Amino acid sequence: MTRISSVSKHSPMNRRILMVGAALGILASACTSEAQPTDERAGIRIAVVTHGQSADPFWSVVANGVRDAAADLGVRADYQAPTRFDPIEMSQRIEAIIAAKPSGLVVSIPDAAALSAVIKRAVAAGIPVISINSGADVAASLGVLVHVGQSEYEAGVAAGERMAAAGAQHALCVNQEIGNAGLDQRCRGFGDALARAGKTSKVLGVELANPDDARQRIAGAFRADPGLDAMLTLGPTGAEPALGALQQLDSARSIRFATFDLSPRVLEAVRDGRMLFAVDQQQYLQGYLPIVLLTKYVETLALPGGGKVIATGPGFVTRETAARVIDLSARGIR
């Protein structure tokens, strides 16, 4: 900045050249800032393209997993994501990456219709592809080697089994985003597991954009049905209003409460015993594991799982582990 102002007396042409130089400099420094590994692995280059917006804390943890794995293994991994949810821009970026012929490609598949053509092209170009986070159901049909993520239905089942083991008889599943297929699967798995244990459950839809209304409706559901003694929310946007709703209820009534996914308030509630557990898909591993898998695949052609899903979750954060997870979360790796 100071350099630009110090030549402000020069001709417009000089200034223009300087601006272009500044653009070059920004880009060049951004490109060379990564450490260059020195061993034979330095030639391995893995591209990661996800739909996670850069400002989303969930995806920062995935990006940190990618970065840590690349540093641990001495390979190069580049993490890319459009600034907004935009499968078309994802598809365009993957097209550019195919031209660069990386050693491996990691993608999330939030919109199979929009992304399948370009993923098939990458596979046809001989690039080993691993999918993460979303797309477990289509991965194999696109020629993806393995999917690393969480099966939402299985995670719901695991949550239901834990809830039944904790003594729940009649549970409420609070869905904050009706129509999101992944959330429906979580509720369905939860209900199926409870039913297998001889318990009952029902679903309540709330709107994540309206937390006050959600809190009133959750409290209302408990007042209307005195038999309810457990609740599962499907994310922090459901869990936080639910914590408020429980405070409105008769303190003599004990409700077993658990949620999917982590947030600072969820972790504090688990640590303080106001929640039983939080189901965690441990997305750090969705960034870390594919880099390890692809590096080993390039070196040995070996791959675990036989084309199946490698589950990074469900993991469970409980009262015993919550304090440590709060620390790890502050470091961006949980």
Place this chain on the structure above:
Amino acid sequence: MAFAEAVGPRRFLTELPALGGALIIWSLFAILAGPAFMGAQGAAAYLNAAAPLGIIAVVVSLLMIGGEFDLSVGSTIGLCGMALMLLVGQAGWPFWAALPVIFALAGAVGFINGWLVVKTGLPSFLVTLAMLFVGRGLTIAGTRRLAGRTQLGGLGVRDGSLAHTLFGSDLPGGLHVTTAWWIGLVIIAGWCLQRSRFGNWVFAVGGHADAARNAGVPVARVKITLFMATAMAAALVALLQAVRYDGADALRGEAMEFRAIVAVVIGGTLLTGGYGTVLGAALGALIFGMVQQGIVLTGTDADWFQVLLGVLLLVAVLANHSLRKRLLGTA
């Protein structure tokens, strides 16, 4: 009018900064990203990324030369894409029956934009900003209500059918057919602007609307036509993307309005209207595509894309500004 005439004979000079910019950006990434960027596959990657923006930018440049903005083009892409998916995917209409409907829908959006601007005299920046929210909100709320989702896949245009050939196929070299639409529009819009009476009217309306009106130019008709043209371009992009990516979601086209303005301005068109070229806007879109894909190819974190874009925009504005000064002896 006077402004445009003064530049008339040297009008081709307008594209010089954009052309120089495109060459500089190409060289920059040829050095940083190497053969992957320079090769045919790399070229296809950035041309394919530039094409949808190029289609919008080419038509938006006419509108901006005519002195107006359209911030609703992005939401019109979303609206038309979802309308197509609802008609064909949900209601079971034949593809070719739905086509005129989505273009009529876009035409209506453009007409309302233009009519409001002409009748109220409010800045188009505000009128179309309002339309951006109305369009995007309608798209999200409407599809939630009608389909229970905001992402609709399965347009089901078969490979080899006429619709697929026209809107979703690949040309030799891995180029999307979208690039052919882009080039076609550059030629048509360029001819319109430089060679037709309508083009003269556009320059006149954007340069000085009152003087144009006194000279007998149908100002309202020109402006409304331009707004309808940008909305139709949005419908075309929605159609091309829905066929290629076999579906649409309610967020399609988000931020396209600003990207189009950036491309047009990089291409040398004045924000105040009355001055600019179609080819410049196309080059602006090309620069946009090269930067987006070039950054991916260097392996740099994509967050740098916006930084470089902002710097580029500034450089372009400065370069255009000083060139115009030199041409006219005034700012």
